[in-house]
Amino acid sequence: MTFEIENVSKSYISKNGKEKIVALENINLTIETGKFVCFVGPSGCGKTTLLRLMEGFEFPDEGTVKDDGELVTKPSRERGFIFQDYSLFPWLNVLDNVIFGLNIAGKPVEESKEKAYKYLDAVGLRDFATKYPHELSGGMKQRVAIIRSIINESKTLLMDEPFSALDVQTKHKLEEQLVSNWRRNDRTIIFVTHDVEEAAFLSDEIVVFSRRPGRIKKVYKNDLPRPRDRSTYEFQDFVNEVTDQIDESEDD
Amino acid sequence: MTEIKLYDKLDVLILPVILIIIWYIICDLLMLIPSYMFPGPIEVVNSFINLLVSGKLLKDIIDTLYKVFLGLFLAAVVGISLGIILGWSRRLERLCSLIISVLRPIPPIAWIPFSILWFGIGTAPAVFIIFLGCVFPILVSTIDGVHRTRGVLIEAAQSFGVSNLQMLTEVILPATVPYIVSGLKVGIGIALMCTIAGEMIGSSSGIGYRILTSTSLFDTGSTVVGMLVIGVIGIIFDYIFTKIQEQIFW
Numbered sequence: 001m002t003f004e005i006e007n008v009s010k011s012y013i014s015k016n017g018k019e020k021i022v023a024l025e026n027i028n029l030t031i032e033t034g035k036f037v038c039f040v041g042p043s044g045c046g047k048t049t050l051l052r053l054m055e056g057f058e059f060p061d062e063g064t065v066k067d068d069g070e071l072v073t074k075p076s077r078e079r080g081f082i083f084q085d086y087s088l089f090p091w092l093n094v095l096d097n098v099i100f101g102l103n104i105a106g107k108p109v110e111e112s113k114e115k116a117y118k119y120l121d122a123v124g125l126r127d128f129a130t131k132y133p134h135e136l137s138g139g140m141k142q143r144v145a146i147i148r149s150i151i152n153e154s155k156t157l158l159m160d161e162p163f164s165a166l167d168v169q170t171k172h173k174l175e176e177q178l179v180s181n182w183r184r185n186d187r188t189i190i191f192v193t194h195d196v197e198e199a200a201f202l203s204d205e206i207v208v209f210s211r212r213p214g215r216i217k218k219v220y221k222n223d224l225p226r227p228r229d230r231s232t233y234e235f236q237d238f239v240n241e242v243t244d245q246i247d248e249s250e251d252d
Numbered sequence: 253m254t255e256i257k258l259y260d261k262l263d264v265l266i267l268p269v270i271l272i273i274i275w276y277i278i279c280d281l282l283m284l285i286p287s288y289m290f291p292g293p294i295e296v297v298n299s300f301i302n303l304l305v306s307g308k309l310l311k312d313i314i315d316t317l318y319k320v321f322l323g324l325f326l327a328a329v330v331g332i333s334l335g336i337i338l339g340w341s342r343r344l345e346r347l348c349s350l351i352i353s354v355l356r357p358i359p360p361i362a363w364i365p366f367s368i369l370w371f372g373i374g375t376a377p378a379v380f381i382i383f384l385g386c387v388f389p390i391l392v393s394t395i396d397g398v399h400r401t402r403g404v405l406i407e408a409a410q411s412f413g414v415s416n417l418q419m420l421t422e423v424i425l426p427a428t429v430p431y432i433v434s435g436l437k438v439g440i441g442i443a444l445m446c447t448i449a450g451e452m453i454g455s456s457s458g459i460g461y462r463i464l465t466s467t468s469l470f471d472t473g474s475t476v477v478g479m480l481v482i483g484v485i486g487i488i489f490d491y492i493f494t495k496i497q498e499q500i501f502w
Binding site: 055057074075076077079080081083085086087089090091100101104105132134149152 | 402404405407408409410411412413414418422423426427429501502
Protein backbone atom coordinates (compact mmCIF):
# COMPACT_ATOMS: atom_id res chain seq x y z
CA MET A 1 0.00 0.00 0.00
CA THR A 2 1.46 3.36 -0.94
CA PHE A 3 -1.11 6.11 -0.70
CA GLU A 4 -4.10 6.29 1.60
CA ILE A 5 -6.28 9.31 1.02
CA GLU A 6 -9.09 9.66 3.55
CA ASN A 7 -11.99 12.15 3.52
CA VAL A 8 -9.88 14.81 1.87
CA SER A 9 -11.45 18.19 1.11
CA LYS A 10 -9.72 21.29 -0.16
CA SER A 11 -11.02 24.70 -1.16
CA TYR A 12 -9.54 27.93 -2.39
CA ILE A 13 -10.55 31.54 -2.20
CA SER A 14 -11.09 32.83 -5.74
CA LYS A 15 -8.80 35.49 -7.21
CA ASN A 16 -11.20 38.35 -6.47
CA GLY A 17 -11.31 37.11 -2.88
CA LYS A 18 -15.08 36.74 -2.73
CA GLU A 19 -15.91 33.22 -3.76
CA LYS A 20 -14.92 29.99 -2.10
CA ILE A 21 -14.04 27.36 -4.70
CA VAL A 22 -14.30 23.77 -3.56
CA ALA A 23 -11.54 21.97 -5.45
CA LEU A 24 -11.90 18.59 -3.77
CA GLU A 25 -14.74 17.21 -1.69
CA ASN A 26 -14.58 14.11 0.44
CA ILE A 27 -11.99 12.16 -1.53
CA ASN A 28 -11.26 8.58 -0.48
CA LEU A 29 -8.70 6.64 -2.47
CA THR A 30 -6.10 3.95 -1.92
CA ILE A 31 -3.25 3.44 -4.35
CA GLU A 32 -1.17 0.31 -4.14
CA THR A 33 2.58 0.11 -4.55
CA GLY A 34 3.80 -0.48 -8.08
CA LYS A 35 0.57 0.60 -9.78
CA PHE A 36 0.32 3.00 -12.67
CA VAL A 37 -2.70 5.16 -11.85
CA CYS A 38 -4.13 7.92 -14.03
CA PHE A 39 -6.36 10.76 -12.82
CA VAL A 40 -8.65 12.01 -15.58
CA GLY A 41 -11.46 14.53 -15.65
CA PRO A 42 -12.49 17.89 -17.05
CA SER A 43 -10.29 20.89 -16.34
CA GLY A 44 -10.88 22.38 -12.94
CA CYS A 45 -11.92 19.06 -11.42
CA GLY A 46 -9.20 19.10 -8.78
CA LYS A 47 -7.08 16.25 -10.15
CA THR A 48 -3.92 18.36 -10.08
CA THR A 49 -4.84 19.63 -6.62
CA LEU A 50 -4.98 16.07 -5.32
CA LEU A 51 -1.59 15.31 -6.86
CA ARG A 52 -0.12 18.39 -5.17
CA LEU A 53 -1.56 17.28 -1.83
CA MET A 54 0.07 13.88 -2.33
CA GLU A 55 3.47 15.47 -2.85
CA GLY A 56 3.05 17.82 0.11
CA PHE A 57 3.16 21.09 -1.85
CA GLU A 58 -0.21 21.89 -0.29
CA PHE A 59 -2.29 20.42 2.53
CA PRO A 60 -5.92 19.35 2.79
CA ASP A 61 -8.43 21.44 4.73
CA GLU A 62 -9.94 18.23 6.03
CA GLY A 63 -8.90 14.61 5.96
CA THR A 64 -5.48 13.01 5.64
CA VAL A 65 -3.02 11.97 2.95
CA LYS A 66 -0.67 9.19 4.00
CA ASP A 67 2.31 7.78 2.11
CA ASP A 68 3.31 4.34 3.43
CA GLY A 69 1.40 4.98 6.62
CA GLU A 70 3.05 8.33 7.25
CA LEU A 71 1.21 11.61 7.08
CA VAL A 72 2.45 13.76 4.18
CA THR A 73 3.71 17.00 5.77
CA LYS A 74 6.20 18.27 3.19
CA PRO A 75 7.64 17.42 -0.24
CA SER A 76 9.99 14.46 -0.18
CA ARG A 77 12.69 13.02 -2.40
CA GLU A 78 10.80 9.73 -2.11
CA ARG A 79 8.11 11.29 -4.29
CA GLY A 80 9.43 12.59 -7.58
CA PHE A 81 7.24 15.27 -9.15
CA ILE A 82 7.08 16.13 -12.83
CA PHE A 83 5.40 19.38 -13.78
CA GLN A 84 3.27 20.40 -16.71
CA ASP A 85 5.35 23.58 -17.08
CA TYR A 86 9.02 23.29 -17.95
CA SER A 87 10.81 23.02 -14.67
CA LEU A 88 14.47 22.58 -15.62
CA PHE A 89 16.89 24.93 -13.91
CA PRO A 90 17.76 27.30 -16.77
CA TRP A 91 21.25 28.09 -15.41
CA LEU A 92 22.31 24.41 -15.39
CA ASN A 93 23.11 22.38 -18.47
CA VAL A 94 21.30 19.13 -19.20
CA LEU A 95 23.81 16.96 -17.32
CA ASP A 96 23.83 19.18 -14.23
CA ASN A 97 20.04 19.32 -14.26
CA VAL A 98 19.85 15.53 -14.38
CA ILE A 99 22.21 15.04 -11.44
CA PHE A 100 20.67 17.84 -9.35
CA GLY A 101 18.81 15.45 -7.05
CA LEU A 102 21.81 13.13 -6.70
CA ASN A 103 24.01 16.11 -5.79
CA ILE A 104 21.50 17.23 -3.18
CA ALA A 105 21.56 13.71 -1.75
CA GLY A 106 25.37 13.98 -1.53
CA LYS A 107 26.14 11.21 -4.02
CA PRO A 108 29.66 11.21 -5.52
CA VAL A 109 29.61 13.41 -8.61
CA GLU A 110 31.54 11.12 -10.97
CA GLU A 111 29.22 8.19 -10.28
CA SER A 112 26.19 10.42 -10.75
CA LYS A 113 27.49 11.64 -14.10
CA GLU A 114 28.08 8.12 -15.31
CA LYS A 115 24.56 7.18 -14.31
CA ALA A 116 23.17 10.30 -15.95
CA TYR A 117 24.86 9.43 -19.24
CA LYS A 118 23.22 6.00 -19.15
CA TYR A 119 19.80 7.57 -18.81
CA LEU A 120 20.54 10.22 -21.44
CA ASP A 121 21.71 7.49 -23.79
CA ALA A 122 18.44 5.64 -23.34
CA VAL A 123 16.42 8.60 -24.61
CA GLY A 124 18.95 9.67 -27.23
CA LEU A 125 20.07 12.86 -25.48
CA ARG A 126 23.73 12.08 -24.76
CA ASP A 127 24.89 14.63 -27.32
CA PHE A 128 22.87 17.31 -25.57
CA ALA A 129 24.49 16.84 -22.15
CA THR A 130 26.28 20.18 -22.26
CA LYS A 131 23.39 22.11 -23.81
CA TYR A 132 21.24 24.46 -21.76
CA PRO A 133 17.46 24.14 -21.43
CA HIS A 134 16.76 27.13 -23.70
CA GLU A 135 18.57 25.29 -26.49
CA LEU A 136 16.23 22.27 -26.30
CA SER A 137 12.85 21.59 -27.86
CA GLY A 138 9.80 21.10 -25.66
CA GLY A 139 9.94 17.34 -25.96
CA MET A 140 13.63 17.24 -25.05
CA LYS A 141 13.05 19.45 -22.03
CA GLN A 142 10.32 17.18 -20.75
CA ARG A 143 12.47 14.09 -21.33
CA VAL A 144 15.29 15.67 -19.31
CA ALA A 145 12.84 16.62 -16.56
CA ILE A 146 11.60 13.02 -16.39
CA ILE A 147 15.13 11.62 -16.27
CA ARG A 148 16.00 14.15 -13.58
CA SER A 149 13.25 12.64 -11.43
CA ILE A 150 13.54 8.93 -12.19
CA ILE A 151 17.33 8.89 -11.76
CA ASN A 152 16.73 9.41 -8.05
CA GLU A 153 14.92 6.07 -7.90
CA SER A 154 12.19 7.45 -5.72
CA LYS A 155 9.50 4.89 -4.99
CA THR A 156 6.77 7.14 -6.31
CA LEU A 157 6.52 9.39 -9.34
CA LEU A 158 3.81 12.04 -9.46
CA MET A 159 3.27 13.44 -12.96
CA ASP A 160 1.09 16.44 -13.71
CA GLU A 161 0.09 16.44 -17.40
CA PRO A 162 3.75 16.17 -18.41
CA PHE A 163 3.08 15.56 -22.10
CA SER A 164 0.19 17.94 -22.68
CA ALA A 165 2.26 20.54 -24.54
CA LEU A 166 3.88 18.06 -26.93
CA ASP A 167 2.98 17.00 -30.44
CA VAL A 168 1.30 13.62 -30.82
CA GLN A 169 4.32 11.72 -32.15
CA THR A 170 6.66 12.90 -29.42
CA LYS A 171 3.95 12.25 -26.90
CA HIS A 172 3.42 8.64 -28.01
CA LYS A 173 7.13 7.98 -27.98
CA LEU A 174 7.58 9.34 -24.47
CA GLU A 175 4.55 7.37 -23.27
CA GLU A 176 6.14 4.18 -24.53
CA GLN A 177 9.46 4.99 -22.88
CA LEU A 178 7.71 5.81 -19.63
CA VAL A 179 5.80 2.52 -19.60
CA SER A 180 8.88 0.44 -20.39
CA ASN A 181 10.86 2.18 -17.66
CA TRP A 182 8.02 1.68 -15.20
CA ARG A 183 7.74 -2.03 -16.05
CA ARG A 184 11.41 -2.53 -15.24
CA ASN A 185 11.07 -0.93 -11.81
CA ASP A 186 8.81 -1.47 -8.84
CA ARG A 187 7.65 2.12 -8.86
CA THR A 188 4.26 3.68 -8.28
CA ILE A 189 3.26 6.27 -10.85
CA ILE A 190 0.35 8.66 -10.49
CA PHE A 191 -0.26 10.47 -13.74
CA VAL A 192 -2.70 13.35 -14.22
CA THR A 193 -4.09 13.91 -17.71
CA HIS A 194 -7.19 15.16 -19.50
CA ASP A 195 -6.47 12.80 -22.40
CA VAL A 196 -8.42 9.56 -21.92
CA GLU A 197 -6.51 7.76 -24.66
CA GLU A 198 -3.26 8.56 -22.93
CA ALA A 199 -4.67 7.25 -19.64
CA ALA A 200 -5.89 4.06 -21.33
CA PHE A 201 -2.48 3.48 -22.86
CA LEU A 202 -0.52 4.02 -19.66
CA SER A 203 -2.53 2.96 -16.65
CA ASP A 204 -3.48 0.03 -14.46
CA GLU A 205 -6.27 2.10 -13.01
CA ILE A 206 -8.11 5.19 -14.14
CA VAL A 207 -9.68 7.49 -11.56
CA VAL A 208 -12.38 9.67 -13.12
CA PHE A 209 -13.05 13.00 -11.43
CA SER A 210 -16.21 15.07 -11.72
CA ARG A 211 -16.31 18.81 -12.19
CA ARG A 212 -16.51 21.19 -9.24
CA PRO A 213 -16.74 20.26 -6.52
CA GLY A 214 -14.10 17.68 -7.43
CA ARG A 215 -15.23 14.23 -6.44
CA ILE A 216 -14.16 10.79 -7.53
CA LYS A 217 -16.81 9.63 -9.94
CA LYS A 218 -15.57 6.20 -10.81
CA VAL A 219 -12.43 4.07 -10.66
CA TYR A 220 -11.76 1.84 -13.68
CA LYS A 221 -9.51 -1.18 -13.69
CA ASN A 222 -7.56 -1.17 -16.94
CA ASP A 223 -6.90 -4.82 -17.78
CA LEU A 224 -5.92 -4.29 -21.42
CA PRO A 225 -2.91 -6.54 -22.08
CA ARG A 226 0.48 -4.90 -22.36
CA PRO A 227 2.18 -3.91 -24.63
CA ARG A 228 -0.88 -1.97 -25.70
CA ASP A 229 -2.01 -1.13 -29.18
CA ARG A 230 -4.09 2.01 -29.61
CA SER A 231 -5.67 0.71 -32.83
CA THR A 232 -7.48 -2.35 -31.38
CA TYR A 233 -11.24 -2.39 -30.83
CA GLU A 234 -10.81 -3.28 -27.18
CA PHE A 235 -8.64 -0.24 -26.66
CA GLN A 236 -11.03 2.11 -28.44
CA ASP A 237 -14.04 0.62 -26.61
CA PHE A 238 -12.38 1.21 -23.29
CA VAL A 239 -11.49 4.78 -24.26
CA ASN A 240 -15.09 5.43 -25.29
CA GLU A 241 -16.45 3.96 -22.09
CA VAL A 242 -14.31 6.20 -19.91
CA THR A 243 -14.91 9.23 -22.11
CA ASP A 244 -18.69 8.81 -21.79
CA GLN A 245 -18.31 8.86 -18.04
CA ILE A 246 -16.44 12.18 -18.23
CA ASP A 247 -18.92 13.73 -20.66
CA GLU A 248 -21.78 12.85 -18.34
CA SER A 249 -20.10 14.49 -15.42
CA GLU A 250 -19.70 17.63 -17.50
CA ASP A 251 -23.47 17.90 -17.85
CA ASP A 252 -23.88 18.37 -14.09
CA MET B 253 28.37 46.46 -47.49
CA THR B 254 31.31 47.14 -45.18
CA GLU B 255 31.22 50.83 -46.09
CA ILE B 256 27.64 51.09 -44.98
CA LYS B 257 28.52 49.31 -41.74
CA LEU B 258 31.41 51.67 -41.11
CA TYR B 259 29.18 54.65 -41.76
CA ASP B 260 26.59 53.24 -39.35
CA LYS B 261 29.19 53.04 -36.63
CA LEU B 262 30.71 56.44 -37.33
CA ASP B 263 27.47 58.41 -37.51
CA VAL B 264 27.36 58.68 -33.72
CA LEU B 265 30.51 60.80 -34.01
CA ILE B 266 29.05 63.42 -36.38
CA LEU B 267 27.36 65.60 -33.78
CA PRO B 268 30.23 65.48 -31.23
CA VAL B 269 32.73 66.49 -33.91
CA ILE B 270 30.55 69.43 -34.99
CA LEU B 271 30.21 70.53 -31.36
CA ILE B 272 33.97 70.37 -30.83
CA ILE B 273 34.51 72.51 -33.94
CA ILE B 274 31.98 75.09 -32.72
CA TRP B 275 33.61 74.97 -29.27
CA TYR B 276 37.01 75.50 -30.90
CA ILE B 277 35.74 78.47 -32.91
CA ILE B 278 34.11 80.13 -29.91
CA CYS B 279 36.88 79.58 -27.36
CA ASP B 280 40.13 79.34 -29.30
CA LEU B 281 39.59 81.27 -32.52
CA LEU B 282 37.22 84.06 -31.49
CA MET B 283 38.17 83.89 -27.78
CA LEU B 284 34.67 84.89 -26.71
CA ILE B 285 34.97 83.17 -23.30
CA PRO B 286 37.96 83.74 -21.03
CA SER B 287 39.74 80.47 -20.25
CA TYR B 288 39.29 80.80 -16.47
CA MET B 289 35.53 80.59 -17.12
CA PHE B 290 35.68 77.72 -19.60
CA PRO B 291 38.66 76.28 -21.47
CA GLY B 292 38.93 75.75 -25.21
CA PRO B 293 39.56 72.29 -26.63
CA ILE B 294 43.25 73.01 -27.15
CA GLU B 295 43.72 73.83 -23.48
CA VAL B 296 41.84 70.68 -22.53
CA VAL B 297 44.11 68.60 -24.73
CA ASN B 298 47.16 70.30 -23.22
CA SER B 299 45.91 69.63 -19.69
CA PHE B 300 45.19 66.05 -20.64
CA ILE B 301 48.75 65.55 -21.94
CA ASN B 302 50.21 67.23 -18.84
CA LEU B 303 48.18 65.10 -16.46
CA LEU B 304 48.97 61.98 -18.43
CA VAL B 305 52.70 62.57 -18.67
CA SER B 306 53.04 63.58 -15.03
CA GLY B 307 51.22 60.37 -14.06
CA LYS B 308 48.68 62.35 -12.04
CA LEU B 309 45.78 61.28 -14.23
CA LEU B 310 46.51 57.59 -13.84
CA LYS B 311 46.94 58.01 -10.10
CA ASP B 312 43.62 59.86 -9.87
CA ILE B 313 41.81 57.22 -11.89
CA ILE B 314 43.23 54.34 -9.86
CA ASP B 315 42.43 56.18 -6.66
CA THR B 316 38.83 56.80 -7.68
CA LEU B 317 38.28 53.30 -9.08
CA TYR B 318 39.68 51.78 -5.91
CA LYS B 319 37.03 53.61 -3.88
CA VAL B 320 34.29 52.73 -6.38
CA PHE B 321 35.12 49.02 -6.32
CA LEU B 322 35.58 48.84 -2.57
CA GLY B 323 32.26 50.59 -1.96
CA LEU B 324 30.49 48.57 -4.61
CA PHE B 325 31.94 45.31 -3.28
CA LEU B 326 30.78 46.02 0.26
CA ALA B 327 27.36 47.08 -1.03
CA ALA B 328 27.12 43.90 -3.14
CA VAL B 329 28.00 41.62 -0.22
CA VAL B 330 25.45 43.26 2.07
CA GLY B 331 22.80 43.94 -0.60
CA ILE B 332 22.82 40.47 -2.17
CA SER B 333 22.90 38.43 1.03
CA LEU B 334 20.32 40.62 2.77
CA GLY B 335 18.21 40.70 -0.40
CA ILE B 336 18.14 36.91 -0.68
CA ILE B 337 17.10 36.54 2.96
CA LEU B 338 14.49 39.32 2.91
CA GLY B 339 13.13 38.14 -0.43
CA TRP B 340 12.73 34.63 0.90
CA SER B 341 11.19 35.50 4.27
CA ARG B 342 8.06 37.62 3.93
CA ARG B 343 8.07 38.16 7.69
CA LEU B 344 11.60 39.58 7.78
CA GLU B 345 10.84 41.68 4.73
CA ARG B 346 7.81 43.21 6.42
CA LEU B 347 9.91 43.84 9.50
CA CYS B 348 12.49 45.79 7.49
CA SER B 349 10.29 47.31 4.79
CA LEU B 350 9.57 50.62 6.52
CA ILE B 351 13.20 51.21 7.42
CA ILE B 352 14.30 50.47 3.87
CA SER B 353 11.66 52.69 2.28
CA VAL B 354 12.59 55.62 4.55
CA LEU B 355 16.36 55.28 4.10
CA ARG B 356 16.30 54.55 0.37
CA PRO B 357 15.21 57.98 -0.95
CA ILE B 358 17.80 59.85 1.16
CA PRO B 359 20.47 60.96 -1.32
CA PRO B 360 23.79 59.37 -0.33
CA ILE B 361 25.35 62.82 -0.48
CA ALA B 362 23.21 63.83 2.50
CA TRP B 363 25.34 61.42 4.52
CA ILE B 364 28.54 63.36 3.79
CA PRO B 365 28.51 65.37 7.05
CA PHE B 366 28.22 62.19 9.11
CA SER B 367 30.72 60.33 6.98
CA ILE B 368 33.32 63.04 7.66
CA LEU B 369 32.35 63.11 11.31
CA TRP B 370 32.75 59.36 11.63
CA PHE B 371 35.57 58.60 9.22
CA GLY B 372 37.49 61.88 8.88
CA ILE B 373 39.11 62.75 5.56
CA GLY B 374 40.44 60.11 3.18
CA THR B 375 39.27 56.95 1.50
CA ALA B 376 36.86 55.71 4.18
CA PRO B 377 34.21 58.47 4.02
CA ALA B 378 34.02 58.20 0.22
CA VAL B 379 33.68 54.42 0.43
CA PHE B 380 30.94 54.85 3.01
CA ILE B 381 29.03 57.22 0.71
CA ILE B 382 29.43 54.86 -2.25
CA PHE B 383 28.26 51.95 -0.12
CA LEU B 384 25.10 53.85 0.83
CA GLY B 385 24.49 54.83 -2.76
CA CYS B 386 24.81 51.30 -4.16
CA VAL B 387 23.39 49.13 -1.44
CA PHE B 388 19.74 50.06 -1.97
CA PRO B 389 19.45 49.42 -5.71
CA ILE B 390 21.26 46.11 -5.25
CA LEU B 391 19.12 45.16 -2.26
CA VAL B 392 15.84 46.09 -3.90
CA SER B 393 16.53 44.34 -7.20
CA THR B 394 17.77 41.22 -5.38
CA ILE B 395 14.54 41.10 -3.35
CA ASP B 396 12.59 41.58 -6.57
CA GLY B 397 14.53 38.77 -8.24
CA VAL B 398 13.81 36.38 -5.38
CA HIS B 399 10.11 37.20 -5.60
CA ARG B 400 10.13 36.54 -9.34
CA THR B 401 11.77 33.12 -9.07
CA ARG B 402 9.35 30.76 -10.80
CA GLY B 403 7.37 28.75 -8.28
CA VAL B 404 7.78 25.59 -10.33
CA LEU B 405 11.58 25.73 -9.86
CA ILE B 406 11.18 26.08 -6.10
CA GLU B 407 8.74 23.17 -5.97
CA ALA B 408 10.95 21.04 -8.23
CA ALA B 409 13.85 21.59 -5.84
CA GLN B 410 11.63 20.72 -2.87
CA SER B 411 10.72 17.42 -4.50
CA PHE B 412 14.45 16.62 -4.58
CA GLY B 413 14.58 17.17 -0.83
CA VAL B 414 16.68 20.37 -0.66
CA SER B 415 17.32 21.93 2.74
CA ASN B 416 16.45 25.58 3.34
CA LEU B 417 20.08 26.60 2.89
CA GLN B 418 20.40 24.59 -0.34
CA MET B 419 17.23 26.25 -1.60
CA LEU B 420 18.83 29.66 -1.16
CA THR B 421 22.25 28.79 -2.58
CA GLU B 422 21.31 26.27 -5.30
CA VAL B 423 18.03 27.72 -6.58
CA ILE B 424 17.15 31.21 -5.36
CA LEU B 425 20.62 32.71 -5.77
CA PRO B 426 21.23 31.54 -9.36
CA ALA B 427 17.66 32.37 -10.34
CA THR B 428 18.21 35.89 -9.01
CA VAL B 429 21.52 36.51 -10.79
CA PRO B 430 20.00 38.50 -13.71
CA TYR B 431 18.33 40.85 -11.24
CA ILE B 432 21.49 41.15 -9.17
CA VAL B 433 23.47 42.11 -12.26
CA SER B 434 21.01 44.83 -13.24
CA GLY B 435 21.10 46.06 -9.63
CA LEU B 436 24.90 46.22 -9.85
CA LYS B 437 24.67 48.08 -13.16
CA VAL B 438 22.44 50.74 -11.62
CA GLY B 439 24.63 50.70 -8.51
CA ILE B 440 27.89 51.39 -10.32
CA GLY B 441 26.42 54.44 -12.04
CA ILE B 442 25.37 55.80 -8.68
CA ALA B 443 28.76 54.83 -7.24
CA LEU B 444 30.58 57.02 -9.75
CA MET B 445 28.42 60.01 -8.87
CA CYS B 446 28.87 59.39 -5.16
CA THR B 447 32.62 58.97 -5.48
CA ILE B 448 33.10 62.31 -7.20
CA ALA B 449 30.84 64.08 -4.69
CA GLY B 450 32.56 62.32 -1.80
CA GLU B 451 36.01 63.19 -3.12
CA MET B 452 35.11 66.84 -3.55
CA ILE B 453 34.28 67.18 0.11
CA GLY B 454 35.70 64.45 2.26
CA SER B 455 38.78 63.48 0.34
CA SER B 456 42.24 64.58 -0.64
CA SER B 457 42.70 62.48 -3.75
CA GLY B 458 40.95 61.11 -6.81
CA ILE B 459 39.23 62.60 -9.85
CA GLY B 460 36.68 64.53 -7.80
CA TYR B 461 39.42 66.13 -5.77
CA ARG B 462 41.28 67.01 -9.00
CA ILE B 463 38.18 68.63 -10.51
CA LEU B 464 37.60 70.82 -7.50
CA THR B 465 41.22 71.84 -6.80
CA SER B 466 42.16 72.57 -10.40
CA THR B 467 39.22 74.97 -10.78
CA SER B 468 40.32 76.92 -7.74
CA LEU B 469 43.75 77.22 -9.39
CA PHE B 470 42.06 78.53 -12.60
CA ASP B 471 43.25 75.36 -14.35
CA THR B 472 39.84 74.77 -15.94
CA GLY B 473 41.43 72.50 -18.57
CA SER B 474 42.15 69.87 -15.93
CA THR B 475 38.61 70.23 -14.61
CA VAL B 476 37.18 69.34 -18.00
CA VAL B 477 39.65 66.45 -18.35
CA GLY B 478 38.44 65.08 -15.01
CA MET B 479 34.81 65.41 -16.07
CA LEU B 480 35.39 63.67 -19.39
CA VAL B 481 37.34 60.86 -17.72
CA ILE B 482 34.33 60.17 -15.47
CA GLY B 483 32.13 60.04 -18.54
CA VAL B 484 34.44 57.59 -20.27
CA ILE B 485 34.68 55.36 -17.18
CA GLY B 486 30.88 55.38 -17.05
CA ILE B 487 30.65 54.25 -20.68
CA ILE B 488 33.16 51.45 -20.09
CA PHE B 489 31.29 50.14 -17.05
CA ASP B 490 28.01 50.30 -18.87
CA TYR B 491 29.48 48.38 -21.80
CA ILE B 492 30.97 45.71 -19.51
CA PHE B 493 27.68 45.19 -17.67
CA THR B 494 25.69 45.08 -20.90
CA LYS B 495 28.06 42.36 -22.14
CA ILE B 496 27.63 40.44 -18.88
CA GLN B 497 23.85 40.74 -19.19
CA GLU B 498 24.03 39.29 -22.69
CA GLN B 499 25.86 36.27 -21.26
CA ILE B 500 23.02 35.55 -18.86
CA PHE B 501 20.39 33.61 -20.76
CA TRP B 502 17.87 32.84 -18.03
